[in-house]
Amino acid sequence: MAVYSVTVNGVKTSLTADDPNTPLLYLLQEQLQLMGPKYGCGLGQCGACTVLANGQPIRSCITAVADVAGMTLLSIEGLGTTANPHPLQQAFISQQAMQCGYCLSGPMLYGKAFIDANPGATADQINAALGQTQLICRCNSYPRMLHALALYAQGKTA
Amino acid sequence: MRFENLFRRLDESRMTPEAKQALEDSGFGASRRDLLKSAGALVVGFAAAGASVTKLAAQSPINPTGLVDATKVDSWVSIAADESITIYSGKCEFGQGFSTVQLQLAAEELFVPMSRVKLIFCDTGYTPDQGVTSGSQSHIAEFGPGGLRQALDTARDAMLQLAAQWFDTTADQLTIANGVISLKSDPTQNLSYGQIVQGERFNLVLNSAAIPKDPHTYTVLGTSVPRVDIPAKATGQFQYVQNVRVPGMLHGRPVRPPAIGAKVLNVDKSSVAGMPGNPQVVVVKDFVGVVADTQWHAVQAAAALNVTWSAGTPLPDQASFYTWLTQQASADSLTLDSGDTATIISGAAKSFSAQYLHPYQMHAAMASSCAVADIRGGTGPKAYGRIWSATQGVYPQRDSVALLLGIPNANIRVIFVEGSGCYGLNGNDSVSYDAALMSQAVGKPVRVQWQRKDENVMGENYGAPYVINLQAGVDANGTLVGWNYEAWTASRGNRPNATTPGNILTGFLAGYPSPVPTPAKATQPTSYSNNGNSICNYLAGSVAGKPAAGTGTVNSGKVLTHSVASPFFTGPLRSPARLQNTFANECFMDEIAASLGQDPIQYRLRHLTDPRLIAVINAAQQASLWDTRPSPKSQIPFGAVSGRGMSCVLYEGNNGYSALVANVTVDLNTGIVTVTKLTASVESGPVSNPDGMINQTEGGILQSLSRCLMEQVNWNSSQGIITSTDWNRYPVVQWGRPIPQMKTIVINNPNVSQTGAGELGITLTPSAIGNAIFDALGVRLRQIPYTPASVLAAIASKK
Numbered sequence: 001m002a003v004y005s006v007t008v009n010g011v012k013t014s015l016t017a018d019d020p021n022t023p024l025l026y027l028l029q030e031q032l033q034l035m036g037p038k039y040g041c042g043l044g045q046c047g048a049c050t051v052l053a054n055g056q057p058i059r060s061c062i063t064a065v066a067d068v069a070g071m072t073l074l075s076i077e078g079l080g081t082t083a084n085p086h087p088l089q090q091a092f093i094s095q096q097a098m099q100c101g102y103c104l105s106g107p108m109l110y111g112k113a114f115i116d117a118n119p120g121a122t123a124d125q126i127n128a129a130l131g132q133t134q135l136i137c138r139c140n141s142y143p144r145m146l147h148a149l150a151l152y153a154q155g156k157t158a
Numbered sequence: 159m160r161f162e163n164l165f166r167r168l169d170e171s172r173m174t175p176e177a178k179q180a181l182e183d184s185g186f187g188a189s190r191r192d193l194l195k196s197a198g199a200l201v202v203g204f205a206a207a208g209a210s211v212t213k214l215a216a217q218s219p220i221n222p223t224g225l226v227d228a229t230k231v232d233s234w235v236s237i238a239a240d241e242s243i244t245i246y247s248g249k250c251e252f253g254q255g256f257s258t259v260q261l262q263l264a265a266e267e268l269f270v271p272m273s274r275v276k277l278i279f280c281d282t283g284y285t286p287d288q289g290v291t292s293g294s295q296s297h298i299a300e301f302g303p304g305g306l307r308q309a310l311d312t313a314r315d316a317m318l319q320l321a322a323q324w325f326d327t328t329a330d331q332l333t334i335a336n337g338v339i340s341l342k343s344d345p346t347q348n349l350s351y352g353q354i355v356q357g358e359r360f361n362l363v364l365n366s367a368a369i370p371k372d373p374h375t376y377t378v379l380g381t382s383v384p385r386v387d388i389p390a391k392a393t394g395q396f397q398y399v400q401n402v403r404v405p406g407m408l409h410g411r412p413v414r415p416p417a418i419g420a421k422v423l424n425v426d427k428s429s430v431a432g433m434p435g436n437p438q439v440v441v442v443k444d445f446v447g448v449v450a451d452t453q454w455h456a457v458q459a460a461a462a463l464n465v466t467w468s469a470g471t472p473l474p475d476q477a478s479f480y481t482w483l484t485q486q487a488s489a490d491s492l493t494l495d496s497g498d499t500a501t502i503i504s505g506a507a508k509s510f511s512a513q514y515l516h517p518y519q520m521h522a523a524m525a526s527s528c529a530v531a532d533i534r535g536g537t538g539p540k541a542y543g544r545i546w547s548a549t550q551g552v553y554p555q556r557d558s559v560a561l562l563l564g565i566p567n568a569n570i571r572v573i574f575v576e577g578s579g580c581y582g583l584n585g586n587d588s589v590s591y592d593a594a595l596m597s598q599a600v601g602k603p604v605r606v607q608w609q610r611k612d613e614n615v616m617g618e619n620y621g622a623p624y625v626i627n628l629q630a631g632v633d634a635n636g637t638l639v640g641w642n643y644e645a646w647t648a649s650r651g652n653r654p655n656a657t658t659p660g661n662i663l664t665g666f667l668a669g670y671p672s673p674v675p676t677p678a679k680a681t682q683p684t685s686y687s688n689n690g691n692s693i694c695n696y697l698a699g700s701v702a703g704k705p706a707a708g709t710g711t712v713n714s715g716k717v718l719t720h721s722v723a724s725p726f727f728t729g730p731l732r733s734p735a736r737l738q739n740t741f742a743n744e745c746f747m748d749e750i751a752a753s754l755g756q757d758p759i760q761y762r763l764r765h766l767t768d769p770r771l772i773a774v775i776n777a778a779q780q781a782s783l784w785d786t787r788p789s790p791k792s793q794i795p796f797g798a799v800s801g802r803g804m805s806c807v808l809y810e811g812n813n814g815y816s817a818l819v820a821n822v823t824v825d826l827n828t829g830i831v832t833v834t835k836l837t838a839s840v841e842s843g844p845v846s847n848p849d850g851m852i853n854q855t856e857g858g859i860l861q862s863l864s865r866c867l868m869e870q871v872n873w874n875s876s877q878g879i880i881t882s883t884d885w886n887r888y889p890v891v892q893w894g895r896p897i898p899q900m901k902t903i904v905i906n907n908p909n910v911s912q913t914g915a916g917e918l919g920i921t922l923t924p925s926a927i928g929n930a931i932f933d934a935l936g937v938r939l940r941q942i943p944y945t946p947a948s949v950l951a952a953i954a955s956k957k
Contacts, residue, residue, distance in 0.1 A: 018434050019454065026453040035401045036394025040524055040578075041610040045885040048524060077394030089392045096384060096849055099857050100253030101391030102398065102524045102578035107893065131894010136885060138524040139253060139579045140860035142897050144853065 004069040008032055009078025020066035024058075025049045027065055028075070036076035037105050040136075047106025047135035051075045057110045057133075076105050079112075087157050088112055091148040094158035099139035106135040111149040123150040224556070224568035228286035231316075231360040234309030235264070239357040241337055241350055243270060247279040247306055248288025249296045250550065251387060253579050254916055255850035256296050258385045260306060262846060265378045267310040267371055268351075270337040272378060280574030282556045290551035290653060292582065292730060294813055294914025297846065301912040303366060311368035317354050324349060373844035373908035380906065382849035387576075399548045399575040400528045404603040407530065409453045410596040411460035412612055412664070413446040417470025417878035418725060422446060429464035439463060440599040445667040447596045449604055457609065470878035473725050480515050480625045483646045488720035489675035492683050493692050494701060499716040502640035506631025510750050514742035515941040516624040516924075517870035521731055522888055525578035526613045527585030531593035532603035533563060542569035543597065547590040548577030550653075555587055557656035559594050562665060567656070581861070583662075583729035584618040587654050591664035614888055615880045616663055619729025620871055622647045626742035636754045638765055640714035641697055643743070647735070648724035650674050663727060674723035688811025690735035691921070692717045694743035695806060696765040709768035709808050726871070726880070733917040736809060737862065737924065741942065744805040744925035749938060752789045758804055758929065759784060768808065770907070774817040774839040775806050777903045782819035782837035789929070790936035798823045800834075803929025805922040809914070814842030816918035818859065820926035821898075824934045826953060829946030831931060833863055833898045838922075841905035842913040852902045855919040859900070862923030864891035866942050 004015045008028070015027045023042075028034040028051070040048030042061045049061040052074040080086035085093060088108060098104060107130060114129040115121050121129070126149045127142075137145065151157060226233045226246075236244045245264050251257040257277055265272040279285055288299055300306040318329040321339040325332070325347060333342050340348035373380070390396040415421075422444045430437045430448065435455025440447040448463055450456040474482040503509050533543035542565065549555045552572040560567035572590075580586055589606055597604040608617060629642040651661035651672045658673065659665025666672045686699050686707035693699055697715040699708025706713075751761035759779050766772050778784075784802065785791075791801055801824070806817040821835040840855050868889050872881045882888035902919075924942055932938050937952040 017454075019458075022454045029401075030452055033403070034394075035397065038398070038400060039526060039528075039607055041526065041885055043610055043884055045610075046524065075394060076392075080393055082389040082393050082395055085389065085393055092392045093384070093389055096388060096853055098253065098388060098391060099255075099853065100524065100576070100579035101388070101396060104391065105394070127894060127897065131892070133893075134885070135893040136524065136890060137893070138522060138581075138861070138890065140857045140864065140891065141853070142860065142891075142893065142895075143856065143900050146897060 002066070004065050006068060006070070007072040008034070009074060015065055017065050021064045023061050024051070024063045024065050024068055025060035028060060034075050034077060038102055040103070045134050045136070046103070047110065047133070048103050050105040050109045052109055052113060055113065057113050076108050079108070088149070088152045090157040091151040092145070095144050095148040095151070097144035097148040098141050103135070103137045107137065107145050107149065110135060111152070115149065115153045119153065121153045123147070126150060126153060224283040224571070226283065226286050228288070228304065229363050231309050231312050231362040231364060233286050234306055235313050236359070237313070237351050237355040239352045239355075241274060241352040242276065243268065243274055243351070244276045244278060245306065245310070246285040247277060247300065248286045249300060250280045250291040250574050251576055252291070253387075253576070254854050255385050255847060256291070257387060258383055258850065259846045260300060261386060262378045262383055263300065263307055264310055266376060267307060268314055268337065269334040270351075272383065274337065280552045282552045282570070282572045287553040290554065292550050294809060294916040294918070297842070297912040297914050298813070304364060307370055308364045308366065308368055311370050312362055312365040313360055315365065315368050316360055316362055317351055320354050321349050376844070379846050380844065380848070382847055385850065397575065398525070399530070399546055399577045400525060400607060402530045402546045402575055402605070404530055404532055407603040407605050408449050408451060408600065409456040410447050410449045410593060410604045410606040411456045411609065412592050412606065413448060413460050413463050413465055414612060414615065415444065415467050415470065417467070418473060418616065418880070419471030419878070420467040420469065422465060423468055424466040426464040426466075430459045430462050433459050433462060435459065438600050440596045442595055443667065443669040445595060445664060447592060447606075449596050449600050453607070471725070473873055473875040473878050475875045476873055479623070483623065483625050483648060483722060486722035487677035488646065488722045489678045490680035491719050491721070492680040493687070493690070493717040493719065494697065494699060495682060495716045496700065496714045499640045499642045499714045502714040503629050503631035503642060506639055507634045509629065509631040510746070510753065511627070511629040512746055512749060512938070512940060514624070514626040514628070514745060516738040516741060517942060518623045518726060519621040519731060519865055519869045520614060520871055520882065520888055521581045521584035521618050521621075522614065522890060523578050523580050523584045526608040526610055527589035527617065528577060528605070528607035529586070529590040529593040530603060530605045531590065531597040533565070533594055533598040534601065536598065536601070537564035539566055541565045543594070544571045544573060545590050545594055546573050546575045548575060548580065548586045549590060550580065550583070550586070554653060554655045555590055558654040558659045558665065559591065561656065562591060562659045562668060562670075563594055563598050581732040582621070582734065583653055583731070585613050588617060588662045588664040591659065591662070591668070595664070595668065610885070611883045614883050616727060619651055619662060619727040621731030621734060622649060622724070622728045622738070624738040624742070626739065628742060628746040630746065630750055632750065632754065636756065638696055638712045638750070641694055641712055642715070643692055643694070643717040645692065645718070645739070646720045646722060648722050649728045650724040651727045652729050672727065675721040680718060691739045691743070691807060691810065692719060692735070693811065694747065695762070695771065695808065696747065708811075709766060709771050711765050711767055732858070732861070733921045736807070736917065737921050740805065740807050740921050741924040741928065744807070744922070745928045745938070745940065748789065748803065748925075748929040748932065752932065755788045757786045757788055760786065762806065770815045770841060771806060771808055773905065774815045774841050775804075777839035777905060778804065778817035778819050778837055781839065781901055781903050782821070782835070784819060789933040791933050796826060798825050799934045801930045801932065801934030803926050803931070803933055805925035805929065807918070807921050809918055809921060813913045814840060814915045814918050816840045816922060818919060818922035818926040820923070820930040822927060822930040822934060824931060824949060829949035829953070831867060831927070831944055831949060832896055833927060835899040835901075837901045838919050839903040839905060840915055840918050841907055842915040842918070843910045844908045844912055845904055845906040846912070848904050851904055851915050854916055855902050856900050858917065858920035859923050860891065862920040863898075863927065866924035866927055866944060867891075868943050868945070870943055
C-alpha cells in the first residue's frame with residue numbers, strides 16, 4: 001500500500017492506494033469525501049471530474065494517483081462555500097447558470113484556469129478556449145454558463 | 159433541505175444493530191412518526207372545518223402497507239409550534255427547478271415567507287404517491303385536483319375557521335399575513351399558525367372546493383425566485399445520489415452481455431479470486447455483477463471476470479432499418495379517422511406526400527447512473543431494505559424491486575436523491591436494481607455507479623425511432639382539405655412498475671420478460687386524445703361525431719400508428735413521440751406552404767382556430783423579426799447561406815403552447831449547419847417562475863438542437879452490438895460550438911389552469927431548424943440527424 005502526499009483544497013493530506021494507477025477521482029471521493037469532482041464517463045471525455053493540479057485543470061477520472069503525488073489540488077468545493085462563494089461561483093449563482101449542475105467542475109475549473117491567465121477574456125474567447133478540450137453540459141446550459149464566465153472575466157459577479 | 163434528511167438517515171444507519179433492528183421491525187426504517195415529530199406535528203387535531211375543535215386520540219401515522227393517503231391533508235403539510243412548515247410531495251427535482259416552485263406554491267397559498275417552508279419529496283412511505291415526475295405533468299399534478307395546492311388551501315381554510323371560532327367571528331372578518339391570522343377590525347387581535355395548530359394534525363380530507371389564490375394576485379409565484387438548489391450545486395456541496403455514502407458500503411459494477419440477447423453460459427468466479435478488494439461475484443440468471451471494497455477494485459474485477467456468453471440475437475441491418483420497421487407485424491392504433499381522407503386527398507386540386515425518418519436516440523445523461531441499496535435479510539417477508547435512487551418514480555421502483563427481490567413492498571423504502579439531469583427513463587431504475595440485487599446477495603450496502611458503456615449500451619431505454627408517411631391535399635385556393643398520417647415506431651419495455659421489472663435491462667437480465675407490442679388491428683377511436691401529437695395542429699379533430707377538439711380547421715384526417723417489436727429497450731426520452739411527430743408534421747406543413755408560394759407562418763395561421771396557439775405564433779413572429787415571405791429564400795449558391803424556419807405545437811393536445819423560430823446559416827462547402835438565433839414563445843397558463851421557465855425552455859431547445867444535428871444510436875448488426883459506446887461515438891453538442899442567440903417570450907396567462915412547460919421548446923427544435931435549412935438551401939432534409947454529409951448530399955441533389 002503506497003501513500004501519496006497531496007494538498008487538497010488547502011489541506012495537507014495523503015491518499016493511499018495499492019495500485020499506483022488508481023484513478024485520482026475514486027480516491028478523492030472515497031478517502032476525502034469530496035463531492036465536487038464527479039464521475040461522468042471515466043474516459044476523460046466530459047469534464048465532470050475536473051480538478052486543478054498545481055493550477056492546471058486535469059481529468060481526475062483518468063489521472064493516476066501516482067502522477068499527482070506532491071501536487072496541490074483544488075476542486076470546486078475548495079473555491080468557496082455557499083456562505084462565501086468564490087466570485088466565479090457567485091456569477092454562476094447570480095445567473096442561475098445551470099440545470100442539474102452535475103457538469104460544473106469542468107466549465108468552472110477550465111474557465112477559471114483560462115480566465116485567470118487571460119483576464120478580460122471575451123465570451124467568444126472563453127467558449128473557444130473551453131472548446132479546445134472536451135467538455136459537455138447535457139442540460140445545455142451553455143449560454144448562461146458562458147455569460148457567468150464572461151462576467152467573472154470582467155471582474156463582475158452579476 | 160434534503161441534506162438534513164439524508165444525513166439523518168445516515169445517522170440512523172450508525173445506530174447499534176439492536177436498536178436498528180427494533181426500528182426496522184416496526185416497519186421499514188425510520189418511521190414517518192419520527193419525521194413528523196422532527197417537523198413538529200403530532201397526532202390530534204381538527205375535525206371538519208367549521209365544527210368544534212376536538213382532540214383525537216393519537217394514532218400511528220405509520221401505515222403498514224407503506225402507503226401514504228394522498229386524500230389527507232396531513233400527508234402533504236404539517237405546521238409546527240415553532241411556525242415552521244413542512245410540505246411533502248411526490249414530484250422530484252432534476253434541475254428543472256420544481257422544488258423551488260413547490261416552495262413558492264406553499265408560501266403563496268399559506269401567506270408565509272418561503273424560508274419558513276421545508277420540502278420533503280419522493281420518499282416511499284413518507285410522501286404521497288404521485289407516480290413519476292415526468293412529461294410536463296408536475297404543474298398539472300400539484301396545482302390541479304388532489305394535489306399539493308388543494309392540501310395547502312384546505313389547511314389554510316381550516317386554520318381560518320379555527321381562528322374565527324377563537325375570535326367568535328366569521329372567516330371573512332379575518333385577514334392573513336406572514337402566517338398570522340388577525341381581525342380586520344383590530345389587527346392586535348391575532349393568532350399565528352403555530353398557535354392555532356399547536357403542532358397537531360389536521361385530520362382533514364383534501365377539500366376539492368377550497369379556493370386557491372387567484373393567480374392575478376400572486377406575489378411569490380410569478381416571480382423569478384432564485385432556485386434553492388443552485389448555491390450548493392455551484393459550490394460543490396450538493397449531495398447527488400452519486401455522493402450518498404452508507405457506513406459499511408461496498409462498491410459494485412455490473413458485467414453486461416457483450417451482445418444483445420446473449421445469455422450466461424458460465425461464470426468463472428476463480429478468474430477474480432485473489433484480486434484486491436475481496437471481489438464477490440453475483441449472478442442472477444443473466445445478471446452478473448461484481449462487488450468489492452472500493453470502486454477501483456470493483457472496476458478491475460468486473461473487467462477481469464471471465465463470463466462465457468451465448469451468441470446474441472440477430473439485429474436488423476442499420477442501413478435498411480427504416481424499411482425493416484415498416485415490414486414487421488405491428489400493433490396498430492387509430493388516433494383519428496374521419497373516414498374520407500383517402501378520397502378527399504386523391505380528389506384534391508393538389509396533393510403532397512413525404513416520408514420523415516427519426517432514429518433511436520439516447521438520454522445520454524451527464525452522470526453515469528448510480529444508486530445505493532442496503533438490502534438486509536435476504537428474501538422473504540422478514541427481509542427489508544432501502545434504496546437511494548435518482549428514479550423518476552419512487553413507488554413504481556419500490557413495487558418492482560419488491561418483485562425482483564422477493565420482499566414485500568412495504569419492507570422496502572426508496573428514497574429519491576437527485577442525480578444528473580435524466581431527461582426521461584435513463585438508467586436510474588436499472589442501476590437501482592443492480593445495487594439491490596448485489597446488496598441482497600452480499601448482505602451489505604452496495605453502491606453501484608455504471609461506467610459509460612454500461613449507460614450507453616442498452617443501459618437506458620432509448621427514445622423510439624419513427625418512420626412517418628404524410629399525405630395532404632389542398633383545394634383550388636390552396637386551403638388544406640385532408641391530412642393523412644401513417645407512422646411506424648418500435649418499442650420494447652417501458653417504465654417499470656409492480657408487475658414489469660423486465661421493462662428495463664436489469665429486470666430482463668434477471669429473468670423477467672420485456673414486453674413488445676402484440677400485433678393487432680386498429681379499432682376506431684372513441685374520444686379525442688392527442689397525447690402523442692400525432693394529430694397535426696391543422697386538423698379540427700372531430701372523433702366519433704363529437705365536436706372538434708383539435709386546434710385547426712381541416713375536417714378530413716386520418717392518423718394511424720404501427721408499433722413493432724424493437725430490438726432495443728425503449729422508453730420515454732424527453733418529449734417522447736411528440737418530438738418525432740412534430741418534426742414530421744411541422745416540416746410537412748412547411749413543405750406545403752413552400753410549394754404553394756405561401757409564407758410559412760401566414761399559411762399556418764390560415765388553418766388554425768385555437769387563440770392560444772395563434773398567440774404564441776404571433777409572439778415568436780414579432781420577437782424574431784420574422785421576414786414574411788415564402789420559402790425558400792432566394793440565394794446566391796456559394797459560400798454560406800442563411801434561412802429561417804418556424805414550428806409550433808399544443809403539447810400533448812392539451813398541455814402548454816409554444817412556437818419557435820430558428821435562424822441558421824449553412825456552409826455550402828462543408829455542409830455544416832450553424833444555428834445563429836432561436837426565438838421561442840411559451841404559454842402554459844399562470845407562470846410560476848419566469849426565469850426558471852426560460853432556463854428550462856432554452857436548455858430543452860439547445861438539447862434538441864444537439865439531438866437533431868448530431869445524435870443517433872448506431873449498431874453493428876453482424877456483431878449484434880451497439881457501437882455508440884461513449885461520447886466520441888455518441889457525439890453531442892459540447893463547449894466550443896457557436897452558441898445561438900437565445901430569446902424566450904414567456905406569456906403569462908392567469909385566466910386558465912397551470913399546465914406544463916418542460917418539453918415545449920425541445921419538441922419544436924428539429925422542425926424549426928429543418929424548415930430553416932430548407933429556407934436556406936431550397937432542399938428538404940427529412941431525416942434526423944441533419945449531418946454535414948446529409949446536407950452536402952441534399953445540396954448535390956439540387957444541382
